[in-house]
Amino acid sequence: EAEAAAARRALAARTLKVKWRRSKVSHSRDTLHDLFRPFGELQRAELVGDKGNAAEVVFRREEDARRAAENFADLEDTRVTVKGDKAGGVNRWKERQDRNLATAAAATPPAPAPPAVEGEGKPAEPGGTK
Numbered sequence: 001e002a003e004a005a006a007a008r009r010a011l012a013a014r015t016l017k018v019k020w021r022r023s024k025v026s027h028s029r030d031t032l033h034d035l036f037r038p039f040g041e042l043q044r045a046e047l048v049g050d051k052g053n054a055a056e057v058v059f060r061r062e063e064d065a066r067r068a069a070e071n072f073a074d075l076e077d078t079r080v081t082v083k084g085d086k087a088g089g090v091n092r093w094k095e096r097q098d099r100n101l102a103t104a105a106a107a108t109p110p111a112p113a114p115p116a117v118e119g120e121g122k123p124a125e126p127g128g129t130k
Contacts, residue, residue: 012084014043014065016057024077032057039071040064056083 016036020027027035032045036057043058059065065082072080 009084010062011058013062013082014059015083016059016065016069017081017083018055018057018078020053020078022051022053026052027055036068039068 018027018032027047029045029047032047032055033042036042036045036059039059041060041064043060045055045057047055057065057068059068069080069082072078
């Protein structure tokens with residue numbers, strides 16, 4: 001049982017979860033192979049899920065999987081994470097979204113103050129107005 005658990009952890013450490021925005025990117029098994037092959041020998045690459053925007057890519061070596069995940073960490077429309085990094089992995093996609101929101105908020109000028117109306121904010125004079 002311990003050996004089986006160790007084998008599952010080793011497989012997860014070599015497996016990348018790839019998810020992309022369908023409106024921006026499209027992949028097939030062939031494009032996934034072409035995209036990840038430069039980082040090392042692949043065991044398999046297959047589309048997963050029903051939506052057509054996710055895949056798992058399995059490398060022969062853990063180091064190759066980690067190098068590929070790091071290389072694709074800053075893509076705008078694609079998220080690549082190591083499957084075995086559930087607890088301690090860095091979600092760079094979330095970090096990038098937060099950074100983009102903060103940048104957009106900082107770039108948005110504050111709304112102009114409404115024009116002052118004469119007499120607004122001043123106490124009324126005794127006896128009314130003339």
